[in-house]
Amino acid sequence: MAYPPLGDMLAxxxxxxxxxxxxxxxxAMNSTANLLLATGASPAMLHAPEEVAEFTALAGALSINIGTLSTPWAESMQLAARTANASQTPWVLDPVAVGATAFRQQVCQALLPHWPSVIRANASEVMALTGLASQGRGVDATASTDDAAHAAISLAQRQHCIVAMTGExxxxxxxxxHFRLTGGHPxxxxxxxxxxxxxxxxxxxxxxxxxxxLTATLAALACFSIAGHRAGQRADGPGSFQVALLDALYQLTPDDLSSLSQVEALHAV
Incomplete structure (x- = not known):
């Protein structure tokens, strides 16, 4: 199957x-907004139930992250996801620490029927979503992507979506x-x-x-991988790394993305 160049996605x-x-x-609000701006997108942060549905219908895409959940936010997320599905607006689910509590599991199980376009998660979160694990240690991954590859495929098939499982x-x-992507920085x-x-x-x-x-999601991951590697070469520690990452994302070119991405297409898992 032929895919367009990753650089075209960034362009x-x-x-x-x-x-x-x-x-x-x-x-994550401030750092997420800065990452989007540095790469070339436009961020908006809205949570009020009075406006999330209206705004979702106007946006190019929706991203739902359950990191600091509350009941009002969960209700707003339901409204937004329902609207995205109805308006055919692509949306991404980030099921942060979904295996850690029953509340998070319930919220994600209620969101999945609204058919996210992409699920972006670590290995432990993917396994929790597929029912292969019932515990997770906060937002940290306790399983590797290799351990959870079959779970990711199963989840993608069940949800008719893309699963982007990130880690080392x-x-x-x-x-x-299926694709494997390497790069980034420790x-x-x-x-x-x-x-x-x-x-x-x-x-x-x-x-x-x-x-x-699929190619667009791969391009986003490749952007982070290349920019992370470059930022790590300049940084003295986590503080300077964060600044260097924003600069690296801003300086990234479509040619960089097409030529430097370490992507392997997998024929069997």
Missing amino acids: ALRETTPLVHCMTNYV TDFLTDGTH LMPRVTTLGCGLSALVAGFVAANREHP
């Missing part, structure tokens, strides 16, 4: 500047086509909310490339 993002409606956690090595699947797990920002960035890429959601 489309910067040409269209998609508006991404981010329903994300308190910790990333695994991407639509249930039929400092990335030392900076909070990078995964949250990546989920929103996936939403932006899919909004700008609706005809190629």
